[in-house]
Amino acid sequence: MPNAIIAEDDDGIRLDRWFQRHATGISFNIVSRWSKTGAVRLDGKKAGPGDRIAAGQKLEWPESLPAEAAPRPAVKERPPLSDDQIAYMRELVILKTPDAIVINKPPGLATQGGTGISTSVDALLDALQFEAPARPRLVHRLDKDTSGVLLLARTARAAAFFSKEFAGRDARKTYWALTVGVPKIAAGTITAPIAKQPGTGGEKMHVDTEAGLKAHTRYRVIERAAGRAAWVAFMPLTGRTHQIRVHAAAIGHPLVGDGKYGGKDAFLTGGISRKLHLHSRRLVIALPDGGTLDITADLPSHMAESWNMLGFDLALGAIEDEPPPPPPPRKPRRLSSTASGNRRGERRSRAAEPARPPRRK
Numbered sequence: 001m002p003n004a005i006i007a008e009d010d011d012g013i014r015l016d017r018w019f020q021r022h023a024t025g026i027s028f029n030i031v032s033r034w035s036k037t038g039a040v041r042l043d044g045k046k047a048g049p050g051d052r053i054a055a056g057q058k059l060e061w062p063e064s065l066p067a068e069a070a071p072r073p074a075v076k077e078r079p080p081l082s083d084d085q086i087a088y089m090r091e092l093v094i095l096k097t098p099d100a101i102v103i104n105k106p107p108g109l110a111t112q113g114g115t116g117i118s119t120s121v122d123a124l125l126d127a128l129q130f131e132a133p134a135r136p137r138l139v140h141r142l143d144k145d146t147s148g149v150l151l152l153a154r155t156a157r158a159a160a161f162f163s164k165e166f167a168g169r170d171a172r173k174t175y176w177a178l179t180v181g182v183p184k185i186a187a188g189t190i191t192a193p194i195a196k197q198p199g200t201g202g203e204k205m206h207v208d209t210e211a212g213l214k215a216h217t218r219y220r221v222i223e224r225a226a227g228r229a230a231w232v233a234f235m236p237l238t239g240r241t242h243q244i245r246v247h248a249a250a251i252g253h254p255l256v257g258d259g260k261y262g263g264k265d266a267f268l269t270g271g272i273s274r275k276l277h278l279h280s281r282r283l284v285i286a287l288p289d290g291g292t293l294d295i296t297a298d299l300p301s302h303m304a305e306s307w308n309m310l311g312f313d314l315a316l317g318a319i320e321d322e323p324p325p326p327p328p329p330r331k332p333r334r335l336s337s338t339a340s341g342n343r344r345g346e347r348r349s350r351a352a353e354p355a356r357p358p359r360r361k
Helices: 015-022 028-036 083-091 122-128 156-167 243-250 259-266 301-310 314-318 344-351
Strands: 003-005 058-060 093-096 100-105 147-153 172-180 187-191 194-196 205-207 216-225 229-236 278-286 292-296
Touching: 015 028, 083 093, 083 122, 093 292, 100 292, 147 156, 147 292, 156 278, 172 243, 172 259, 172 301, 205 243, 216 243, 216 314, 229 243, 229 301, 229 314, 243 259
Parallel strands: 147 278
Antiparallel strands: 003 058, 093 100, 100 147, 172 229, 172 278, 187 216, 194 205, 216 229, 278 292
């Protein structure tokens, strides 16, 4: 019976993920069939495909595949990267640690591939393997036209940890954007449910108070260009598709260059770039072995030029963003007037002001 000792790099991942990485052709369904008969074991005990494994455990599995189970086709090998592609990706790196690599993603580069996308960060990750045994892994994403901080995990353990941080909304993200016009309220929270807009094939989102998923975005106006535009910091508290763009348009101030949600009104004259003005400026996230990663990324060239043309002072963006306020305390359950003894007459007598002392004559 084949067996293996779980390595440190696989600590905390699901059992079926281990087979995907180390045993070609063994799918989730195969592991599931084995587990039903007790054929796959961890330290001698039955294990299922969704069980989390730990470093040092002994894994055993059958030598033959279950009946009627055919192995999956071999994964197509990625073509080797050119020297120019490797150099391009490595120039984007702004931080490298044993657990993580952070790049300043340029606008126009997709995070992952898809229909009509010729290249992406994911397709070029081999360039960032460096001395590690495997290439880094994506743990979150940025839209193609959004620039800025993009975190990559260098180990499977780090990937599992960072993914949990993002899923649990424990990571703090700050985006810088240029809005058309200036929000009347200088700082606040936008709360508007978001759903896919019908008839767009899922390519466009909109505010939907009935069927939308809850979405909350904090924002703060940093500087104004008269009433023409504003430099705004956005801090999304949820992670819906195009959330900042949809919320900015919902309050009547679409992002400059965002024709999808702002239409023709999303573009400024006077030499301001027509590209989307949305940048992932800062990420604060816990590290697997303790401590905190706090990283910022410089503006892309088109946004830096717009900031310069509008006379914005970059030093104003250095003001520390406060963490989200704690939720308000729950209101105590109201009792009936009979149970609480708060009859109307008694409430009035308690609320009445004490009599004033008489004035001296």
